[in-house]
Amino acid sequence: EAQVTQNPRYLITVTGKKLTVTCSQNMNHEYMSWYRQDPGLGLRQIYYSMNVEVTDKGDVPEGYKVSRKEKRNFPLILESPSPNQTSLYFCASSLRGRQPQHFGDGTRLSIL
């Protein structure tokens, strides 16, 4: 089954404790992206990747890092999480950058 898989689905942690949210897709998609969803703001892009080893900032990249060492994986790294990063996070992928993106089921992060 074609899918975008995120882990964990839920995480409660404390300020400053490094965490990684993994994202994996099995569709051989070139383009992958991370979004955060906050009430009243819709989804906003954090980072995206056009292909392996090619990443770039989205609209809200501060406090986040990403890497794309393999085509299928695109982890989101919070080196020193803060409470304002409490949010619902989505990973998405598409075959190419200009095609509709398919989303994972989300990761709810709470930073205390």
Add this chain to the structure above:
Amino acid sequence: GQQLNQSPQSMFIQEGEDVSMNCTSSSIFNTWLWYKQDPGEGPVLLIALYKAGELTSNGRLTAQFGITRKDSFLNISASIPSDVGIYFCAGQLYGSSNTGKLIFGQGTTLQVKP
């Protein structure tokens, strides 16, 4: 940055009624997309529109890409309880490096009374 204005913010309708929602922008987009999000899940693509003026249907759903490329609407006919959820519009911009940045509206929350 670019913004999309999606309206209405929420709707509470009776089963069987038709629904209409729309998105407007001050910017031109290359593609318009409509997604639906169910509780606890990620957005699922409903309809993709690629040309100004294009009218596309997917079952009871119909969406149009505005002539000016700055707006789009989504209609749902004969609503049923499983239509409940949050509907998002998204405009897609094609960058010079083949990027496809998505700009999302704030969402329309739809509730259907049986």
